[in-house]
Amino acid sequence: MAALLLTACGGEEKDTTSPSTPSGVTAQAGSATSVHLMWEHAIDDKAVAGYEVFQKGARVKRLPATQQMVDIDRLSPKTVYSFTVRARDAAGNLSKPSAAIAVTTPAPTPQDKKAPTRPAKLRGKADGGRAATLTWEKAADNIRVSSYDIYQEDSRIHSVLGAETTARLTGLRPGTIYTFTVRARDAAENSSPDSNAVDLTTAPAPGDEVPSTAPTDLKAIARNRNVDLTWTPPGTGGPVKEHQLFLNGKLATTIVWGAAPPAGTATYTFAVTDKPGTRYSVKLRARLPDGKWGDFSAQRTVVIG
Template sequence: MQRPPAPAVLVCSAALLLAACATREAEDDRPPMTPSGVTAQAGSATSVHVMWDRSADDKGVTGYEVYRAGTKVMTLPGTKRMVDIDGLAPRTAYSFTVRARDAAGNLSGTSAAASVTTPSAAPDDHRDPTRPERVEGRTDSGTSVTLTWQPATDDTGVTSYDVYQEDSRVHTVTGTRTSARVTGLRPGTVYTFTVRARDAAENSSPDSNSVDLTTPSAPGDDSANTAPTDLEATVRKGGIELRWTPPETGAPVREHQLHLNGRPATTIVWGAQPPAGTATYTMTVTDEPGTRYSIKLRARLPDGKWGAFSAQRTVVVR
């Protein structure tokens, strides 16, 4: 009986060994770093705002888990580092911790606990706080800004301030604070921020004045220069009048895209000779009084691509 050549057996064994090593190398059994900087602040008598710093992992963090007294109450994607926990009881002490998770399902250690006590409820409180005044801001870096404002007032007391970026709440601080630092932004981007005050009964104030901030661009990136500037939105009878300055592109800007409440609404096109300097457009509206519109624009650039968005303006139909 003929035996197979020995070298063939050795080659096969070597191939199997290499495959096994490659499999072991591909396995990820290293957990992410434990999240730090966890804070918990009462937003009202029945809600708490939990925040934390970004965790790190050799393969990347894909999610976070938030725990209340050791019980998981929320799972979030890796891009989120704050959450509002609702449905809580007034005048009650709570403790929150956070764990990071990677794509392989490895969980980090449990963060240090952040403790908070919700305030007393204010029954039959239907009066909104006054709006925060004189909101101002500065850019700290390409990814963060700091906002400041004058305090609001309320008949039962302001429990928190909510920071909105366009129409999304991105940060919350306690009612004793009059400043907030917003992180996780993109370089070379125009952001519009407003602040609202909130009381223990979840009544929110009207929007503060808006503040537009452009984060510094990364080296070699001038994308922010493609955004329309000086956008104004004024409610008129039967419509909303818009005025803005098109970006400098080296060629006439003949086309702008109008976004309404976060969605493309129409394309504004000029013929052979677009307006020089300030551009204007009146948008017809037929919705009932009290309807809220959020408006922003972007220009079509000479290369056919859309430029960066303008700052956003929010108006309410009278």
């Protein structure tokens, strides 16, 4: 009788290797009720999937691998807090906790109702494909500027202490247009108006030297109950007959020229019905001759008067 031999087919070997421990953790109080954390990226034998922030052993934030900074809000004034950071891979393995970093929130100033002045002359430069450096002139406050908050479009992505007028941003994507603004904030959580906006384009990844398909030179001006837009359509080697208009991150309308599209600068005006003081963020993208939608333009912010 012949013997039948069976062999088991095993699957992939289970990943049991934890990422390295995040280093360089720093913490600074941005106000009486918030703390800003930053750290250096960890490494893994496959890939880091994200980070987890702990306060006294309790997880308070869960973040993607591209984010190495976070604001912890809703804290108590005049309180000492201690934070650690752990890296996580796709298999769920957690690194050892980072060294604990302690920070003390300052006393509140509830009587302070006056916001700082607008930070002036924001400038910036891309540092390769994944980082950028911003600089600005300091703002003034009736008491003290406690921090500067950096916004990418409408999201706060970074903060620095009020004594600083420069910030280095990491974790950016190659070949991408970014629009940054800065706001000054005091200990009573009063925030200034936005600084001027600065547009930066990170360097493309090696082997990905593809021209941008984003509209450029976008300007948005509020006029009575209308918003006037002007921009330069992308150079595509063919006519660009359609653009999508996004308001506050959502598609609002498609701008279509029935005849030949305008040569050079394009213009468009749309009416608004919201009350004065309403804030809009505006960006565009073009339909390319091959039918695909191109890259987004830089974003502009406009406030209805």
